[in-house]
Amino acid sequence: MTAAFGLPDPYRDTAFYDDVAVKRGLAWVVDVICITTLSLLLTPLTLFTSILYFPLFYVMVGFVYRTVSIAKWSGTPGMRLMSVELRDASGRRFDLATAALHTLGYTVSWTFFPLQLLSGALMLGTARKQGLSDLVLGSAAINRSALDM
Known part of the structure; x- marks a missing residue:
């Protein structure tokens, strides 16, 4: 995995980010x-x-469902089903604290719905397909199957 800040480069390693928003x-x-x-x-x-x-x-x-599953598997059961996982800025799986912060950001975004709309637009418009919480934490969701490349 080539990396800028530990995450795969979205221009050289496009397979990591293909269809992640969907x-x-x-x-x-x-x-x-x-x-x-x-x-x-x-x-x-x-x-x-x-x-x-x-x-x-x-x-x-x-909150508990998301935090615990992201800390344990670096993704929720839905993300695992879709072969997507979250990685921190260093390219590592989330620990409990990072999972809780990411979930807190997600929860706040849903509480203030315009933030969730912004987050969705960012997922569609940024090279790494990062939502608002991802941008704040420096994390990204990547295709798990791309890790085998």
């Missing part, structure tokens, strides 16, 4: 389904009180 969108759909299912399955464990604050409960479940 794959991240599809991964998001998978993850929303997983988080919704998990939230509904966990609701009885709250003695159904989470029904009273379900949007907040959903955000909390999603």
Whole structure:
């Protein structure tokens, strides 16, 4: 992997970034389904009180789901299904702290929807297909299958 700041060069190593924005969108759909299912399955464990604050409960479940899966696999289950993983500025997999910061950025972006629109536009318009959280952290999502090249 050739690297500027540890990440593959988007002009020389294009296979790392091919279709990443589309794959991240599809991964998001998978993850929303997983988080919704998990939230509904966990609701009885709250003695159904989470029904009273379900949007907040959903955000909390999603935060833990994203943080833990990104820290463990460097991507959510949806990202893994789409063969995409996150790498930090040095090209390494995310640790727990970086995963939590990335998830916090994602959550803030969804809280202030114009930021999420900006993030989506950045994923479509930047060479490394980086969203807003990625740009702030210096990270990028890359094709996992391209790692074998």
